[in-house]
Every structure is written in C-alpha cells, then in structure tokens.
Amino acid sequence: MDIAAYMADIGQQARAAATLVARSTTAVRNQALLATANALDAARAELATANAKDLEDGQARGLDRAMLDRLELTPERIDTMIEGLRQVATLPDPVGEITDMTYRPSGIQVGKMRVPLGVIGIIYESRPNVTVEAASLCLKSGNAAILRGGSESICSNQAIARCLAQGLAEAGLPETAVQVIKTTDRAAVGELITMPAYVDVIVPRGGKGLIERISRDAKVPVIKHLDGICHVYIDSHADPEKAINVAVNAKTQRYGTCNTMETLLVDAEIAGDMLPLLATEFLAKGVELRGCERTREVIEAVAAEESDWEAEYLAPILAVRVVDGLDGAIEHINRYSSQHTDSIVTENYTRARRFLTEVDSASVMVNASTRFADGFEYGLGAEIGISTDKIHARGPVGLEGLTSQKYVVFGDGHIRN
C-alpha cells in the first residue's frame, strides 16, 4: 500500500466534502447525527463481533487489563455513544452566527461570521467511542473529519465508520465527510500531520508522548493538551471549611483526570492549623502525602523531591508545599503549573483578584474545585479536548473551538477614498 498516495486521496476527499458540509443546513447535519445514532443501534451485533475481534487480537498481543478495558464496547458504552450523538444534535449550531455588526465612519457595516475550520484531523488511542464523539463534534460544527484511532481498535472503528457513512448518506451528505483511516501503518499519521493543503487543524488525544511527537513533527496547527499539573492554594485568609472541601474534592473526586489537583500549596501563616486538618482528610481517603520540609515540620509526609512539583500523578498521591503568602504561591504555580487549571481559596478580595490576573493558566478559579475545568461544567455542551496552548483556544474546547470567524462587510456601492 502506498501510504502517501492513500492519505493524499483521503485528504482531497475530505477537502471536497468540507465545502459541502460547511454549506449544509443545521437540520441536515443534525439529521446525519440522528441517523448515525439509529445506525449504531441497528448494528449492535456487527459492533460486538468487530469489537470481539479487537479484544481477541489485543489479548494475543498481550495488551494489559486497563488497555483491554478501554477497548471494550459493552452494550452500555454503545448506549452512551448513541445518547451522545442525540445530545450533540440538540446543541445550538455555532456555524453562521453573526456578531459585532457595526457601522463604520466610511458607511460600511462590518461584523464577524462564525465559520467551520474546514478539515479536522483527530488522532487518538484505544477507546473506540472517541470515533463517534470526535466525528459528531466535527460534523455539528460544519467540518469534515479524518480520524485515526489506535491500531488495537481498528475493527471496532471500521464498524463504527460504516454506521457514520450510513448516517451521512441518509442525510444526503458525502460519506467522505468523516473518514476513518483504514490502515494501522504509523506512516499514515506522519502524512496526516504534514498535509496543510488538506488538513486545517490536528487534535491529538492521548498520552503525553504521542502529543509531543505530533506537535514536534506537524506542519499543520495542533490544538493540544499536554499535562494537567493543577494546584490549589490555600491562602491565610481562606475559610477553613471551604479550603478543606475544595482541596479534598480537587484531589479525590477522581484521581485519573487532567483537572485533578496534583500539588497543594498552603500559606505559611496558617500551615500549622490547616495542614493537620487536611492530612486527616487525605489519610482517611488513602492519599499519600509528599511534603516539603516545612510541611514535614507540621505533619507526617514522605519527603518531596524536585520531581514531585513536576509530577502529574493521576493517582492517590499529593505533593504539599508550604509557601510564603500569595507571592510564593504565584511564583510556584507559574514555575511548575502546566497552565491547565489553578485555584485559590481565600476570602480576601485583593488576593483573589491578583491570583486571577497573575496566574497564567487556561482556567483560574476562586473558591472552587479544579475538577470543574471541563467543557460540560462550563456549559460548552461538549468537549473535544482541553487546550493548554495559548493560540486559538485555551482550556476546554467545545464546538466553538472547531470554528473560526470571518469578516462580513455590507455596503451600498461603497468605495474607499
């Protein structure tokens, strides 16, 4: 198989389909989503067969339990995919929205119209349900999509792709509006991320290694998410009850998510009072504490090393550091944070305001758990990922992040002097 030719062909088809998707009405795109949901419901047997093949191959290749679990398409997961498609269909259409329409002194009227980006390439790992999720968000926002899932889920993804093709066809949209790459050859990824003529943006979803590799080699803009090293800072003016609630929730509500707190910062002024209360809560939840020297003068904790401040544990482990007031907290955060989500607990107006302004992260919070940094919690309706970049989109990326704005100008024969 000539991978370069295969990918160029996919790219050309996607570019052509993108024009038709961009012009399609809201109703047609919603119809495609709902028809895909029905197609998935009707294809449960085929999905199960394809998934069983992937699981069998995975076991033969010695995939670990966690990986096999992510790979599995249970009936409940198929229900969730179907429900997800129906929900995306109910979201408002971002395409075509016109804003900021004003008259200029010259007499022209200028505003902005929200438009699709064009062709979106999405590269992800084992979970086959991402195929449906990514396709639905691209389609809803008027884009064509090229999807490249993990090699271990190839059969499941192709079965899902057939349902997508059926849904698109039923709505009168080209089947090439969503293409799932049929080869597991790694060279296909290399082509996908270096075809600026056919692909407008790449969204990689997966481990840090994958994302770093793609960012390094891409010749197409990448909306990426690296680490989630999130902080909660408990200020000396914090309400102790709020502080404990927020810190415990931020760490323990779920351990494996990118918006989970990984380092707790405590103002030296209240460390003596607060740390024992916090330690009791965390120990009751089975969280291992790794503390700086000053922390270990107050509570029992493993000695933290420099690497702990840079760690995304994704596990019941928490780094704890005593800092000298807000300045110390901001200094630590701007040095070690992955610019994902950081929160201050304080009742002090000026300190809250300074934290919001001076912490350079995609989400900055006051008296709220970092776990809220999420497209659904923010009201975006859906989330294609969380960006730790600064260009184009920061933080949770919803449908709007898959669009851009062009200028529209209305005149009446206006000319420039």
Add this chain to the structure above:
Amino acid sequence: MDIAAYMADIGQQARAAATLVARSTTAVRNQALLATANALDAARAELATANAKDLEDGQARGLDRAMLDRLELTPERIDTMIEGLRQVATLPDPVGEITDMTYRPSGIQVGKMRVPLGVIGIIYESRPNVTVEAASLCLKSGNAAILRGGSESICSNQAIARCLAQGLAEAGLPETAVQVIKTTDRAAVGELITMPAYVDVIVPRGGKGLIERISRDAKVPVIKHLDGICHVYIDSHADPEKAINVAVNAKTQRYGTCNTMETLLVDAEIAGDMLPLLATEFLAKGVELRGCERTREVIEAVAAEESDWEAEYLAPILAVRVVDGLDGAIEHINRYSSQHTDSIVTENYTRARRFLTEVDSASVMVNASTRFADGFEYGLGAEIGISTDKIHARGPVGLEGLTSQKYVVFGDGHIRN
C-alpha cells in the same frame, strides 16, 4: 558569536519580562508608549545618523531605489512613528476584559478573561518604522516582543531600540520587554522560530518567500499572510453604477496593496453590456486587461493564461473572466482566491447571502470595495497584519489578535459531585 546561546538568552529575558508586562496597568503601558514617542522626538539627530549609515551601506551593497526608499527615515516618517505611538496609547486596553460571565447549574460562575499571549516574535524586512509599530502593538496588548528587522536597516533599528528601551525604563517596565535582535546573522531567525519555550507566536511580515520559509520551519505558531488574490464578482442583478464604482476602486485606488482586486469576474448574462463600460474606465486609468476567451469576444484584452488566475500582480494589470452566474463565480473564487477578500456586487438578496456563506475567505463583502479589508477601516484601531490562516485569527489582526482568553471561575467553596 554563539547565535544559539545569544537567542536563548534573549528568549529567557523576554519570557521573564512578559510576566511583568502582563501584570502592568494600562496606565504604565501607555506611559511607556508616550515616553518612547518623546524619546524618538529627542533622538532625531541620532536616528538620522544611524539611518544615513544604513543608506550608505545599502548603496554600497547595490540595493535598488525602491528598497532604499523603504529604508529611508525622513523627518516626516519619524513624525508618523511618533504619531503612531500616541494613537496606540489612546486605544482601549484589550487586556483583562471579562466577558460571558454566567452562572452554571452547579452554582459556579464561569466567564472568560482576555490575556496577553506572552512573547511575540516579529520578523520583517526593510522598513525601520515597523520596529516602532510592532513594538507598540505588542506592548499595548500586554506582550513582550522580540523583533528581527532586515539586515539593511540594522543601524536604524538599533537607534529606535534605544528609544524604546528609554521609554520602557521611564515607565518602570523592563527594557527587555522589547528586544531588537542585534545580529544580522540569518541563523538568529532559525533560532527565534524554534524556541517554543520562550516564544508564543511568530508574526512574519514581508514577501511570500520569507513567509513560506518561516511557516515551513517554525516550531512555534505563526500568524501569517500569504497572497492577496482578491476578486470582485459582478452579478447579473448588480446595479451597474455600483458595479463600476466598486470594481474601479478595488483595482485602482492603490495597486500595491494586498486587498487590491486582481481578478474581475463578470456574470455571462451581463458581460455584453458591462464589459465595454468597465474596459473604458480601466483603459482610462492605464490598466492592462487580460481576459478569458469569452471576455475577448466582447472587449479587447490580452489573452489570459491559467497563471493569470493565480497572479497577485500588485500592478496596473487586471485578469477578467466571464463566469456562468453565482455558481461559476464561487467555483472560480474557491479555487483561485487566496482566501483574503472577495466581494460580490448584486441587488439580489439570496445571491448576496449565498456569496457570504459559500465563499471561504477572511473577508467577504457585498457591494463594497475590497480595499476596505484593513484593520483601520474595520475599526480595530491598529493592525499587526492580515491573516490568511483560519486558526486563531482571520483577516485584519489588531490588538485582540495578540491576546487570548482564559477561563475564570468564581465559587463559594463549590465542589464537584
């Protein structure tokens, strides 16, 4: 000189300065702009000496007249630089604006805060006034800047850099907030565009060759502008007077700008009536016409070749093509346009609406000259460039294009369930 070490040092200094600029008040940043204006005014003699040296070296190196003209810092051009700084100081500060603040069902309040991008690298060619213009826009929008001008304007740029440093220092900002690269070694550009740790975005300004090279090699996001192949389409339902006014203005108001019309499309239904009227106007202005076969059946014109549809003449030359209605026009535009600016002249509501929706360009216009596609005409107050990209910013890029938005979340001890 170790260029890599020199550039890494500049990058580190810029990153450190960016934090301080981002935190500075509107008043302080405006003070720096006004103090720079005063410093330039006081340094007219030094600027003249430095510029004379550049001009002398340029002549010795055999630079052509146009290049030497662009290089020259006349007293009037120094006035314009000073006036530009004072105008940027009067613009509204984009930084810190909070929008879309709403309560979510969970009780948290979520909104967006506009924030600087961080460090902006600007690469440009001969005109030394770009040094002041670029620096002022970066500074106003709360960013640090690393500027790399043309090697032929090195002495002028360093003299301007001293005025910028003085202005920054007077306002209490770090002089490293704006750094003008002191070496003419090309390797410095190679370093600048591959330091994602220190540089958040690159804005190249110059010829297409420069911009393509930078886009190809950059490891940092690039806000770029390639061609300006702009179209005016005269629909069969156009008002003839508006059509002639718009077409003539779009081509002849200035020939060398990127928003100048390069190809005129005329609906076949009215070509017989309109082309002779248009030809008379264009010939009176000395514009050479290059027409398709159908055009040449009606008026005298040089035979257009395929390359004419792809040409950015920047000269008194116009390609003319007869197309079959709106569909033919959109097909031509979406194939040959550089997605910069395209305009339809029509009185027909449905065709105007289709043109706006289906033409995928940064600016789409109805009954207005393409020459309006400009940051000042659009009310942006200033313009760092015009983007033909889709990601982050499309069309004229003002101060807002040098910023991003982060999420701010207000809670009262809120935790996630």
